[in-house]
Amino acid sequence: MKIRQITPAIGAEISGVNIGEAARDPAVFAEIRAALLKHRVLFFRKQEITRADHVAFASGFGKLEDHPVVGSVPDYPGLVKVYRSDNPHSFENSYHCDGLWRPNPAMGAVLRCLECPEIGGDTIWVNMVKAYEELPDEIKSKIDGLRARASIEHSFGAVMTPENRAKLAQDHPPVEHPVVRIHPETGEKILFVGASFTTHFTNYSTPANVRHGIDKSPGASLLLNYLTSRATIPEYQVRWAWQEGDVAVWDNRSTQHYAVNDYYPAPRKMERAGIVGDIPY
Template structure:
């Protein structure tokens, strides 16, 4: 197994290994998981694996999750089919952490390319540990202990008719998470707000609010500033897809952005998302 770092901050390409073999070999899987904790996102080329092997490998990390909007393969529960061929889709071309709208957001994901455009359709991943580490000290002090709400309603629900959107919101009510979470395996601090985040819930205190302008506008400006950190190139790696390429990422410490510059060419991906823990 050979490991090539892709940037100084995040990402490595791994060669000389089959994820099909890793789905059956506990020792090989453990090696890959250790690399994932180190590099946060791993890339593999030429993985001609079956759907069953895809699901079996991802399941070694933990239970797989379904998605309330995206369709899944009926024969392989948890394998979400992200097929883009008929229209532009506004859900993924923003910096996000999968399932931030869940009480227990995704631990990670294994994404395989089935079909991709000749040019375009890259994905960007961001190291949110580094994004937190490089925040100014006064910002770190301001956000210490802050908590924020996240919601599926204003993203996936925005294109639904009102009744369907309200039903989605009732099934998946907004959740509250720390603005800075701790990685449960490495102990690292992570900046944990993304496009699903709507507002802070405990910002309006006497320490933060002097006048009315400090209240909602002040909180909104701070949230926008924190969300914008994911767009800093020094924290990023960008991957160009080919059929049978696979990306595995730690969803707790990263964000990602699917670049939508390829329509009307098709792009077909299959993702196994792994259930995570409750952030703290």
Template structure:
């Protein structure tokens, strides 16, 4: 069902039965300056988890201003940010850059932080004529549809997340060790609670390396229950994000924008377009400690 606001005339068109809605009749540059308009978009974000808009002819300053209404922005320790607009990360894949593979994995942004991002606002600057789509996944729905015995088994489990094992993998040993010293592997619950909606969320992804409290008498009868038993369980949980019924896929056009709740979703940037050029700009919003 399409949601329409009488005051702002925003039309929110759901894109799947699970998550994602395309907004019509609104410019984010205006929402950066209008409290009521922003508040309505925020409520739609909580409802649909990822919002999409086309033809958003906004400046970088307006991009940053809108994202900043969601919370403080943060730099990326590897990618950096635009020198004139702190917190705005340029994700440019062109002929002068090699293909990178940190995006084409199902992941929740920066869970290798103690406080992973709350969300992000991503704008398309340039995209291939065909290809370069992005997929988002509803991890609250993934949790809800787990078998009952799995939900019971993982209720109190915790896991480690690592920047060293992902971004650090292409670095020299010294660089990798310095990166890990700056961002020690945090421990997060396997099931987190959304701080605003109260939803339970399956919170493991491509940055998750291992379960930290699985080796107990209740879970481990013999060593094989721990290794490979614990890693098989983790792999099963991570694999839930690949289920199409939990996903929405967005085809980019220049000046289209996606806004997502990083606490309840994962995403995957499809790298099927090389050597075509794809240029994106993202403002990441700082978040809280998962619990």
């Protein structure tokens, strides 16, 4: 197994290994898991695997999660189709952490490319540890202890009828997370807000932050916009150009990603296994 680092901040390509076989080899799997913690997203080219291999490999990291809107592939709980062929609309073309709207957002995911456009359809991943580390000290101080609300209602629910959107929100009510979470394995601090799902701070309006009414909403909104924009900084990113058979594995706790929607009407077919995560603290 060889590991080639792609950028200084994030990402590595692993060669000389088949993830289906790695799922059955504890020593190799342990090497891959260690590389994931170091590089945050790993790429494997030309993986000749089955859906069963895909699920087995992802399950090595933990229990797989279903999706309330997309659903799973029949016979493979937790394996979600992300197929784009006849609709230019996409939920994935914004910087996001998967399942931020859950009480326990995903630990990570394993994404497999079945079909991709000849040109376009790349995916970008961002190192959100770096995004936090390089914040100005005064901002770090300001967001220490700050918490934010995240919701599925205004994202996946936006294209639903009011009745179905209300049902989605009832089944998956908004959650509250720390703006800066701690990685449960490495102890790193992570900037943990995202434009797709974070709606507002829940404990911003305190005497320390608000003197007059104008401080309350614009002040909080400007700070949140600044924090979510950190994901767009190129120095924190890696961009992957997909080929059929590629597999990407990422640590969802310390990254965000963006699927570039520049390929319509060409087809792009991916399958993702999301891994259940812990409650952020």
